[in-house]
Amino acid sequence: MAENRRHGKLEKSYAWLIHISMILRHLLNQQPPKRMKKHASFKKLPIKISVDILQKIPDARCGYRDRVLMKILVLNPNSSAKVTEAIAASIAPLQAVTKHMIVCDRLPDAPIGIETDEDVALVAPMVVDAIAASDADAFVVACFSDPGVAASRSATNRPVVGIAEAAYYAALQLAPRFGVVSLGASSVARHAAHIERLGLTERLAADRAVNMSVAEANDLSLAGASVARTAKVMAETDGAGVVILGCAGMGGHRPVLQQELGVPVVDPVQAAVAAAINALDLQYFAKG
Numbered sequence: 195m196a197e198n199r200r201h202g203k204l205e206k207s208y209a210w211l212i213h214i215s216m217i218l219r220h221l222l223n224q225q226p227p228k229r230m231k232k233h234a235s236f237k238k239l240p241i242k243i244s245v246d247i248l249q250k251i252p253d254a255r256c257g258y259r260d261r262v263l264m265k266i267l268v269l270n271p272n273s274s275a276k277v278t279e280a281i282a283a284s285i286a287p288l289q290a291v292t293k294h295m296i297v298c299d300r301l302p303d304a305p306i307g308i309e310t311d312e313d314v315a316l317v318a319p320m321v322v323d324a325i326a327a328s329d330a331d332a333f334v335v336a337c338f339s340d341p342g343v344a345a346s347r348s349a350t351n352r353p354v355v356g357i358a359e360a361a362y363y364a365a366l367q368l369a370p371r372f373g374v375v376s377l378g379a380s381s382v383a384r385h386a387a388h389i390e391r392l393g394l395t396e397r398l399a400a401d402r403a404v405n406m407s408v409a410e411a412n413d414l415s416l417a418g419a420s421v422a423r424t425a426k427v428m429a430e431t432d433g434a435g436v437v438i439l440g441c442a443g444m445g446g447h448r449p450v451l452q453q454e455l456g457v458p459v460v461d462p463v464q465a466a467v468a469a470a471i472n473a474l475d476l477q478y479f480a481k482g
Contacts, residue, residue, distance in 0.1 A: 263293050266470045267330035268463070270300040270442060271317040271337045272308050272408065277443040280412055281336050284445030285467045292471050297330070307408030308337050310380055318342040322349060332470040334360075336442040336463050338376075339384050353473040358385070360469045361438045361462035362394055368458045369435025371399040373428030375421055376440040377411055378403045385440065400432035401440070412443035421447050422454060429457050436460060
């Protein structure tokens with residue numbers, strides 16, 4: 195009797211696992227057996243066939259994981275933990291709707307903020323090294339100067355997305371001309387050179403600075419009024435149909451600012467992470 199009960203439980207366990215294998219096959223767009231109930235019944239299947247099916251389950255699950263569950267590294271190329279936290283908060287809505295793992299990290303040996311040409315030159319090789327050493331499937335470089343993006347793309351076939359470039363392209367899908375809220379004069383000059391390299395100068399309505407450090411611009415209570423005034427001038431006077439926040443740590447300004455302005459406001463980190471998710475979903479790859 196005890197042996198029969200154990201055998202009955204074993205049959206039910208195999209039947210349950212076979213049923214799971216059918217679901218996995220369906221998720222993988224494989225054709226399930228026409229008569230599912232027949233195949234889900236252990237009594238109508240030889241043990242050998244059941245085991246053969248079960249042995250295929252790990253491979254099927256790995257295939258599903260490789261196709262859907264991949265990792266995106268969002269790299270803050272400065273050493274600020276606070277900015278990294280702000281970046282993570284801004285992309286939380288995207289993490290909620292994607293099955294990909296999104297990991298935020300920073301460069302502990304980098305400056306606390308990237309505000310000068312010298313800062314950009316210093317961190318660019320650090321970005322390249324960090325990407326080369328990472329096992330992520332796609333990368334977002336979360337600095338609006340896009341340091342190390344071009345060099346990293348030439349060194350890997352995994353997607354590398356710069357937040358400035360992603361923001362410009364995202365903005366141009368929303369309006370003919372865009373404006374950028376920048377940190378300072380040095381930032382404005384770097385942005386102008388980058389925009390020219392991308393062939394987008396004619397689409398730039400204005401790039402205006404709030405004259406703040408990275409840390410200051412990341413503080414919503416301190417920078418909110420200045421960011422709003424600057425963006426309003428671009429939307430109402432300069433002809434910007436969309437406004438881009440020109441620093442990775444400014445994402446927290448977006449919800450209130452967009453409501454006040456009445457025009458789209460692009461958080462560059464969100465734009466870049468969305469592009470990285472799209473690249474993985476559609477199995478794009480970059481050519482160096």
